[in-house]
Amino acid sequence: xxxDIEARVRESFxxxxxxxxxxxxxxxxxxxxxxxxxxxxxxxxxxxxxxxAGGTSAIADSAGGxxxxxxxxxxxxxxxxxxxxxxxxxxxxxxxxxxxxxxxxGRTLTICQLEVFAVEGTSRxxxxxxxxTLICMAGKPDR
Amino acid sequence: xxxDIEARVRESFxxxxxxxxxxxxxxxxxxxxxxxxxxxxxxxxxxxxxxxAGGTSAIADSAGGxxxxxxxxxxxxxxxxxxxxxxxxxxxxxxxxxxxxxxxxGRTLTICQLEVFAVEGTSRxxxxxxxxTLICMAGKPDR
Amino acid sequence: xxxDIEARVRESFxxxxxxxxxxxxxxxxxxxxxxxxxxxxxxxxxxxxxxxAGGTSAIADSAGGxxxxxxxxxxxxxxxxxxxxxxxxxxxxxxxxxxxxxxxxGRTLTICQLEVFAVEGTSRxxxxxxxxTLICMAGKPDR
Amino acid sequence: xxxDIEARVRESFxxxxxxxxxxxxxxxxxxxxxxxxxxxxxxxxxxxxxxxAGGTSAIADSAGGxxxxxxxxxxxxxxxxxxxxxxxxxxxxxxxxxxxxxxxxGRTLTICQLEVFAVEGTSRxxxxxxxxTLICMAGKPDR
Numbered sequence: 001x002x003x004d005i006e007a008r009v010r011e012s013f014x015x016x017x018x019x020x021x022x023x024x025x026x027x028x029x030x031x032x033x034x035x036x037x038x039x040x041x042x043x044x045x046x047x048x049x050x051x052x053a054g055g056t057s058a059i060a061d062s063a064g065g066x067x068x069x070x071x072x073x074x075x076x077x078x079x080x081x082x083x084x085x086x087x088x089x090x091x092x093x094x095x096x097x098x099x100x101x102x103x104x105x106g107r108t109l110t111i112c113q114l115e116v117f118a119v120e121g122t123s124r125x126x127x128x129x130x131x132x133t134l135i136c137m138a139g140k141p142d143r
Numbered sequence: 144x145x146x147d148i149e150a151r152v153r154e155s156f157x158x159x160x161x162x163x164x165x166x167x168x169x170x171x172x173x174x175x176x177x178x179x180x181x182x183x184x185x186x187x188x189x190x191x192x193x194x195x196a197g198g199t200s201a202i203a204d205s206a207g208g209x210x211x212x213x214x215x216x217x218x219x220x221x222x223x224x225x226x227x228x229x230x231x232x233x234x235x236x237x238x239x240x241x242x243x244x245x246x247x248x249g250r251t252l253t254i255c256q257l258e259v260f261a262v263e264g265t266s267r268x269x270x271x272x273x274x275x276t277l278i279c280m281a282g283k284p285d286r
Numbered sequence: 287x288x289x290d291i292e293a294r295v296r297e298s299f300x301x302x303x304x305x306x307x308x309x310x311x312x313x314x315x316x317x318x319x320x321x322x323x324x325x326x327x328x329x330x331x332x333x334x335x336x337x338x339a340g341g342t343s344a345i346a347d348s349a350g351g352x353x354x355x356x357x358x359x360x361x362x363x364x365x366x367x368x369x370x371x372x373x374x375x376x377x378x379x380x381x382x383x384x385x386x387x388x389x390x391x392g393r394t395l396t397i398c399q400l401e402v403f404a405v406e407g408t409s410r411x412x413x414x415x416x417x418x419t420l421i422c423m424a425g426k427p428d429r
Numbered sequence: 430x431x432x433d434i435e436a437r438v439r440e441s442f443x444x445x446x447x448x449x450x451x452x453x454x455x456x457x458x459x460x461x462x463x464x465x466x467x468x469x470x471x472x473x474x475x476x477x478x479x480x481x482a483g484g485t486s487a488i489a490d491s492a493g494g495x496x497x498x499x500x501x502x503x504x505x506x507x508x509x510x511x512x513x514x515x516x517x518x519x520x521x522x523x524x525x526x527x528x529x530x531x532x533x534x535g536r537t538l539t540i541c542q543l544e545v546f547a548v549e550g551t552s553r554x555x556x557x558x559x560x561x562t563l564i565c566m567a568g569k570p571d572r
Contacts, residue, residue: 012190017189017195019195021164043161043164044161047155047285048285053204054198054201054204057200057201058198061195061196062195079230080196081229081230081367082228082230082419083200084370084560086224086540087225088532088540111517130560131513131559133368135395224538229397232390246374251537252564254415269389272397274415276562301474301476302474302475302476302481303472304473304474304475305481307472307473308450328446329447331444331447338445338491339487339509340447340487340490341447344482344486348481363476366482368513368514369482370513371511373511376508428476
């Protein structure tokens with residue numbers, strides 16, 4: 001991972017208005033891996049007061065996209081082609097942690113696994129599992 | 144559709160903190176069909192200024208979920224089991240319109256098709272296409 | 287559609303050992319659309335005697351792939367990037383008909399909708415609904 | 430795992446006409462895990478001579494379904510609700526090995542991860558990654 005890739009991810013993330021609006025932040029950046037954290041708030045709920053699947057999916061999508069970006073050339077940007085997510089348990093807790101992990105990185109397409117955990121005290125349990133296909137837009141710098 | 148189903152959908156939607164926070168609103172409710180509209184704003188963007196796939200997916204998920212709810216008994220609520228979405232074009236425009244449509248409604252599971260359109264002036268073009276599996280929680284009223 | 291595209295699809299399909307082995311055949315080829323038919327037989331069953339989801343998915347995948355190929359340049363071949371399918375009803379009947387339909391065709395990626403119908407006498411009902419992402423391998427002729 | 434669950438899986442698998450027709454066999458059964466092996470043959474190919482994605486998906490679907498069945502009560506059978514698979518590399522080699530692994534097992538729904546590996550000599554590499562939703566049909570024994 002080029003020494004500045006974490007800075008690139010954080011700078012790009014800061015330009016994602018939606019992530020700011022949801023109160024999400026980048027927690028960790030490694031080659032092929034990004035974790036995003038989002039504390040609970042009423043602005044994130046579905047009708048029963050849990051985290052809305054849409055917010056859960058949004059941070060999962062961003063985590064995967066930036067995990068992919070860590071593997072791309074410096075002059076490339078990333079777009080999500082598609083993703084699929086299973087909501088495996090009600091998403092309740094103090095915060096959600098979304099992890100994107102690159103499974104296969106190609107010249108054009110990159111496949112990520114997406115996991116979202118709900119954290120409550122010392123408990124951390126899987127609430128969503130997904131897969132994502134990304135496309136590398138070569139020669140189109142993210143900035 | 145029971146005469147009060149539209150009211151039930153709108154009342155439940157109003158309790159989705161995330162939908163309020165994103166500025167989304169219910170545009171239309173029919174048996175097996177719901178449309179949600181979300182005007183553009185910087186709070187909805189990804190790093191290039193387009194609608195973030197996470198927001199696009201969030202309203203698609205809600206549209207499908209409420210489309211399903213229109214087919215459920217009155218004492219039931221709805222949960223998303225999983226969804227998959229292809230982002231088929233950059234989501235730019237004055238607003239997004241997400242449509243959820245029931246394809247198959249069973250006692251336990253309901254399958255919806257999800258479409259999101261970007262509207263700019265008189266142009267309306269598909270930006271996302273998805274499929275969603277819902278589960279009917281019988282005996283657990285939404286409220 | 288170039289005049290020879292149907293011939294190209296049929297010739298390529300004939301080289302798919304799996305399709306021959308399953309007893310599937312190309313029923314119809316139009317620009318952006320292909321239908322594949324597969325008559326019932328015990329070699330296609332799951333444990334309860336219905337069509338196995340794996341066979342249903344296999345012809346859906348081929349139908350979508352060839353629907354995509356009809357939109358590609360002559361010197362290109364097609365690969366499936368991913369697909370997702372909901373099995374919306376038990377697949378029983380005299381034959382299955384899988385239809386692939388191009389939703390968005392790009393230079394690199396093409397998105398298809400997949401539908402599989404079970405036919406029994408004059409009844410034809412949806413048993414599977416899917417979405418598929420294809421990649422165009424330019425400069426790599428199918429043959 | 431009840432002592433007879435492996436026998437139940439193998440007996441049910443033996444009734445899947447498609448699996449027999451493809452030349453697939455059950456390699457391993459553990460609680461929440463099943464591996465299916467399918468040796469290469471021309472009856473399994475796509476147009477370029479690799480394993481067809483449809484066959485790859487078929488054994489992945491069966492592996493996941495039986496992984497789920499190992500967690501079900503004895504009087505229950507399993508149906509696939511939906512699955513999604515990314516074909517991450519060309520599937521070539523002496524044989525494919527599909528592994529289904531239960532991620533979350535509920536009373537009604539079970540979520541599995543699906544992996545397919547291509548084996549060539551001492552090399553074993555991931556060619557497909559998927560997710561699957563299963564439904565437990567309680568009171569409907571598989572046999």
